[in-house]
Amino acid sequence: MMANTIRITAALSVFSLTLLSAEIPELLPRDKEVELALSAAPAHLRAAATVYVLERNGYTIARKGSNGFTCLVHRDHPMNQKPTCWDREGSETIVPAVLREGELLMLGKTVPEVQAEIQRGFDSGKFIVPRHPGVAYMLSSSNRLYNPQSKKVGIFPPHVMFYAPNLTDADIGSKGDGAGGLPFIAYQGPHGYMITLVPQTDTKSTMNQDASSKPPVAQAFGIDQLRSQREKSGNAYLPFLKVPSMRMGVYALGAGADDKQSPHDEDEVYYVLSGRGTLRVESEEHPVQPGSLVFVAAHATHKFHSITEALEVLVFFSAAAAPHH
Numbered sequence: 001m002m003a004n005t006i007r008i009t010a011a012l013s014v015f016s017l018t019l020l021s022a023e024i025p026e027l028l029p030r031d032k033e034v035e036l037a038l039s040a041a042p043a044h045l046r047a048a049a050t051v052y053v054l055e056r057n058g059y060t061i062a063r064k065g066s067n068g069f070t071c072l073v074h075r076d077h078p079m080n081q082k083p084t085c086w087d088r089e090g091s092e093t094i095v096p097a098v099l100r101e102g103e104l105l106m107l108g109k110t111v112p113e114v115q116a117e118i119q120r121g122f123d124s125g126k127f128i129v130p131r132h133p134g135v136a137y138m139l140s141s142s143n144r145l146y147n148p149q150s151k152k153v154g155i156f157p158p159h160v161m162f163y164a165p166n167l168t169d170a171d172i173g174s175k176g177d178g179a180g181g182l183p184f185i186a187y188q189g190p191h192g193y194m195i196t197l198v199p200q201t202d203t204k205s206t207m208n209q210d211a212s213s214k215p216p217v218a219q220a221f222g223i224d225q226l227r228s229q230r231e232k233s234g235n236a237y238l239p240f241l242k243v244p245s246m247r248m249g250v251y252a253l254g255a256g257a258d259d260k261q262s263p264h265d266e267d268e269v270y271y272v273l274s275g276r277g278t279l280r281v282e283s284e285e286h287p288v289q290p291g292s293l294v295f296v297a298a299h300a301t302h303k304f305h306s307i308t309e310a311l312e313v314l315v316f317f318s319a320a321a322a323p324h325h
Contacts, residue, residue: 023078024106027054034062037071039140040083045069049085058103070095075102077111079146079153082138089134089163097127130163137161139198147228154225157197157240164194177237177249179317186233197239223273226250227312237315245319253277253304253311261303267318270294275311277304 050065052072068088121127230238241248
C-alpha cells in the first residue's frame with residue numbers, strides 16, 4: 001500500500017529499497033536521460049522544468065527551468081531508475097538530498113552507507129523535509145524498481161505523490177486500497193505521502209500523449225514484483241491495473257486477521273495465490289486454499305475469516321456496477 005515507524009530517509013522516495021551493493025548506477029545517453037526525467041511530469045510542466053542528468057561524478061544540470069519544478073531520474077539503488085518531478089517545495093527540500101544520493105552511489109557507496117549519510121544530513125539540518133503540502137509527479141510508465149527477493153527489476157505504475165505529514169487514510173476518507181484512482185496514504189507519519197495511482201501509458205508515448213491516447217495493447221506483471229510493491233506500500237491491497245473493461249489488485253491478509261465485511265459495486269473474482277482460510281459470501285461459506293477461484297456478485301456482503309495461513313489473493317473487478325440484487 002502503513003508502517004508506524006519511519007526514518008526521514010523515506011521522504012526521499014516512497015519506494016526506497018535497502019540492499020548491500022557496491023555497484024554503481026547505469027549511465028544513460030544524455031538525451032535519453034532528459035526524456036526519461038521529463039516523462040515523470042504532466043506535459044504542460046515539462047518545457048519550463050529544471051532537468052538534472054546523472055553523470056560519472058553525480059547529477060549535473062542539463063537545463064535550468066523557470067517554473068520551480070525539478071525533474072530527474074531518481075536513483076536510490078544502483079538498479080533503480082525512477083523518473084520524478086518535484087514542485088518548488090520538493091525542489092528546495094527533497095532534491096538536494098536526492099542529488100547527494102546520486103553522487104554517493106556513483107562513488108561506489110553501498111545503499112546502507114548512502115542512507116546513513118543522508119540521515120545524518122537530515123539530523124544536522126543540512127537537509128530538511130517538506131515544510132508544507134506539495135506534489136511530486138511520477139507519471140512515467142518506466143518506474144524501474146529492483147526487487148531484492150526476486151533479484152529482478154520490475155515496473156511500478158505511474159502515480160502522483162503529495163507530501164502529507166501525519167495524515168491518515170481516515171482523514172481523507174480513503175479505504176487505503178487506491179481503488180478507482182482514489183488517494184491513499186503511504187508511509188504514514190511525519191514524512192508520509194498521499195498517493196494516487198494513474199492509468200498506465202506506453203513509455204514511448206508519454207512525451208507526446210493527448211486526451212485521445214489509447215492504453216497499451218498488453219501489460220505484463222510479475223507476482224514477485226507486485227508482492228514487493230504491496231509490502232513496500234504498507235497497504236493490504238495494491239491496485240495494479242485499471243482499464244475501461246476491468247481493474248485488478250493483489251490483496252494480503254495475515255493469519256488470524258479480521259477482514260472488513262463490505263459489498264462492492266462490481267462483480268469480482270478472487271484467485272488465491274497462497275494461504276488458507278474461509279470466504280463468507282452472504283450466508284455461504286467457501287473454504288479457500290492455493291488455486292481456489294471464487295466469484296462474488298456485485299453488492300453481495302462478503303469477507304475472509306478463519307485465516308489459518310496468511311492469504312495472498314488476486315482480485316479481478318468488472319468494468320462497472322452490476323444490477324445484481
